[in-house]
Each structure stands twice: as C-alpha cells, then as structure tokens.
Amino acid sequence: MLNHLIISCRKxxxxxxxxxxxxxxxxxxxxxxxxxxxxxxxxxAGYRAISRDLVEKLARVELVKRANLKExxxxxxxxxxxxxxxxxxxxxxxxxxxxLDELGEGADEDxxxxxxxxxxxxxxxxxxxxxxxxxFFHQTLQGIAPVRSVLDLACGLNPLALPWMPLAENAPxxxxxVDEDLIRLDRxxxxxxxxxxxxxxxxxxxxxxxxxxxxxMLLKTIPVLDQQDKEASQRLLDSLQAExxxxxxxxxxxxxxxxxxxATYEARMLQLVEGRxxxxxxxxxxxxxxxxxxx
Ligand SMILES: C[S@@+](CC[C@H](N)C(=O)[O-])C[C@H]1O[C@@H](n2cnc3c(N)ncnc32)[C@H](O)[C@@H]1O
Numbered sequence: 001m002l003n004h005l006i007i008s009c010r011k012x013x014x015x016x017x018x019x020x021x022x023x024x025x026x027x028x029x030x031x032x033x034x035x036x037x038x039x040x041x042x043x044x045a046g047y048r049a050i051s052r053d054l055v056e057k058l059a060r061v062e063l064v065k066r067a068n069l070k071e072x073x074x075x076x077x078x079x080x081x082x083x084x085x086x087x088x089x090x091x092x093x094x095x096x097x098x099x100l101d102e103l104g105e106g107a108d109e110d111x112x113x114x115x116x117x118x119x120x121x122x123x124x125x126x127x128x129x130x131x132x133x134x135x136f137f138h139q140t141l142q143g144i145a146p147v148r149s150v151l152d153l154a155c156g157l158n159p160l161a162l163p164w165m166p167l168a169e170n171a172p173x174x175x176x177x178v179d180e181d182l183i184r185l186d187r188x189x190x191x192x193x194x195x196x197x198x199x200x201x202x203x204x205x206x207x208x209x210x211x212x213x214x215x216x217m218l219l220k221t222i223p224v225l226d227q228q229d230k231e232a233s234q235r236l237l238d239s240l241q242a243e244x245x246x247x248x249x250x251x252x253x254x255x256x257x258x259x260x261x262x263a264t265y266e267a268r269m270l271q272l273v274e275g276r277x278x279x280x281x282x283x284x285x286x287x288x289x290x291x292x293x294x295x
C-alpha cells in the first residue's frame with residue numbers, strides 16, 4: 001500500500017504549528033487522484049495533445065502545493081499553458097495537415113516553401129523568426145556548414161524551416177517536442193521531404209535523446225525549461241552528444257517588451273558554460289539572441 005502513495009510535505013497551518021513550529025506535516029495523494037487530475041487537465045481541448053509525461057510531472061508538482069484536486073487541475077493547466085500553449089496560435093491542425101498531404105511528394109520547391117512559411121505562423125517562435133529566415137541559419141551556421149545531422153529539441157514548428165538551413169543533402173533530422181499536434185505535422189513534412197530521422201514526443205526535463213549529431217538546436221527553449229526544472233538545461237547541455245549546439249533566447253517577451261532580457265539571458269548562458277571547456281560564438285538578431293556552442 002505504501003508504494004501506492006506519493007508522500008509530500010508542507011508546513012502545518014493548524015493550531016499545533018505554533019506549539020511545534022517547524023514540524024512538517026505530510027499530505028498524501030494516491031496514484032488514483034493523480035490520474036484524476038491528469039484526466040481532468042487533458043479533458044480541455046487545448047491540453048489534449050500535450051505529452052502525458054509532462055502533464056504528469058507538472059501535476060505531481062502542483063498536487064503537493066494545492067489544497068484540493070480542483071486547485072491542482074487549475075494550477076497544472078496554468079503551468080502547461082506557460083510551457084506549451086502560450087506559443088501556439090489556435091489553428092485547425094487537421095486542415096493544415098490536409099493541405100500538406102495534398103501538396104504531396106511531388107510538390108515543387110516553391111509550393112513547399114510557401115506552405116512552410118504559412119504554417120510557421122501558427123507558432124510564435126517560428127513566426128518571430130520569419131523576418132530573418134533567409135539569413136538566420138546561414139549566418140549562425142556558416143562556420144560548420146554543411147551540417148551533417150540535426151537534433152532539434154523542443155522544436156515546435158522549426159523543422160519546417162529546414163529548406164532555409166544549410167544542411168548536407170542526406171543529413172538526418174531528428175526532432176522532439178511535448179506537443180503531439182506539432183510533432184505530427186513535423187513528421188509528415190520530414191517524410192514528404194524524404195529526410196531520414198525521427199519526430200517524436202520527449203519531455204526534456206525527464207528524458208534526453210541520445211543520438212550523436214553534428215548539430216543540436218535548443219531554440220528559445222532554455223527559459224521554458226528553467227520554469228519547469230532549474231537543473232534541466234544544465235543536464236541537457238552536459239549530456240547532449242552533439243559537436244555543436246545552436247542555442248537561442250528571446251530578446252523580447254511574447255507581449256513585445258524587452259525588459260532587459262538580452263542581458264539576463266546572456267548571463268544565464270555564461271552560467272551554463274561556466275567551468276566547461278566549451279567555445280561560444282554570439283550573434284544578435286532583433287528578436288533573438290543566439291549562441292553557437294562548440295563542445
Ligand atoms: C518557445 S517555444 C520554442 C519552439 C522552437 N524551438 C522554436 O524556437 O521555434 C518552446 C517549445 O518547447 C516545448 N516544450 C515545453 N516544455 C517542454 C519540455 N519539457 N520538453 C520538451 N519540449 C517542451 C513547447 O511545446 C514549445 O514548442
């Protein structure tokens with residue numbers, strides 16, 4: 001029975017607290033209650049496509065902090081919105097998927113690029129990069145081009161920017177995110193491009209893909225992971241089997257405010273490479289601060 005219970009602790013707020021200041025009381029929740037919270041969270045349309053692993057991880061965090069299941073559901077949804085939903089436009093995934101299917105394997109390069117440009121607007125991160133897409137990857141990757149293999153992590157819809165990347169013709173492209181809708185679209189696109197590689201679900205706070213690659217990409221991902229797990233980014237950078245890692249940070253918030261973000265994120269980057277014999281190259285774009293890390 002005991003291993004069926006997840007035990008957490010919080011400070012007591014009843015009368016005994018004053019008499020026994022500092023005594024910790026244990027709040028318990030069962031696996032069944034955890035499942036109830038996860039199911040309630042994912043009953044909402046905006047949360048259905050999010051990886052169950054991430055929902056579970058955040059629900060566990062909230063369950064120990066909240067007074068009841070209803071509050072835990074609300075707080076878990078809020079954390080998931082911050083991590084995933086805030087970046088996505090509301091769009092009809094099936095309609096976009098159908099458009100891609102109709103383009104099919106025989107699509108000419110211009111039609112495919114036009115589709116990618118339209119689809120990338122549905123995710124804030126790729127949308128913000130569109131204005132500099134023609135130079136973004138060429139400038140940041142020119143020192144290592146042609147790139148021989150890619151691991152794109154927390155990728156969103158960035159795989160659709162592949163036609164603008166200086167890749168070797170047969171370079172495999174692996175990409176992962178926690179949003180199943182986006183991953184399905186990425187996978188279909190990569191298949192139509194006849195690119196080898198994988199597109200799958202992966203919660204980077206609990207799992208790290210093991211592919212050995214020439215280039216890993218962590219575009220605008222570190223701030224998102226920092227909100228979920230303070231150690232995740234360091235673990236990731238230390239463990240990735242990549243010769244180079246392209247790392248970016250937003251230079252403005254989603255609402256368009258700068259709020260000293262470039263300086264804050266440059267300091268965060270320097271903290272992450274401290275004590276490691278890694279080389280960093282920095283590039284500045286109007287909406288994005290970029291580092292090419294060489295291990
Ligand atoms: C700011 S967006 C960046 C998207 C993409 N890298 C880009 O720059 O175009 C953050 C992405 O991280 C994903 N994400 C959030 N938490 C994650 C986690 N724990 N593991 C993997 N991906 C996560 C979200 O679904 C979202 O697509």
